Amino acid sequence: MDDKRKYPRIDIEELAYVSSGGSVMSCVVRNISPAGAAIDVDNPAFVPQRFRLVMAKDSSVRDCRVIWIQKNRIGLAFVDPEEAARRS
Structure with missing residues (x-):
């Protein structure tokens, strides 16, 4: 299977939070x-299509949208804050 990602992903195991509404x-x-x-x-089922991902380690926040779901794993795309503002 060809990987069509623009950037390679780095494997980590880090606690974070899905935040929405x-x-x-x-x-x-x-x-x-x-x-x-x-x-x-x-x-x-409780994860909305768009949400904020808050990393526990450094409290950094990224706006996200769901790309795919397989069992309990969810693939996310980070949304540019300017794009997110245009869509609201």
Whole structure:
């Protein structure tokens, strides 16, 4: 299978949080790149299509959108803040 990603992903195992509309859910970031990430969650049904990913280690925040879901793993694309503002 060809990898069509623009940037290679780096494998990590870091605690983070899915934040949307005042609710917060913990997750584990499994890999990350400048353009996106893959996270594991307990129940993907509770993850909205767009949300903020807050990294526990340094409290950095990225706006995200869901690209794919396979079981408990979710593939994310990071959304440029200017693009997110245009869509709101």
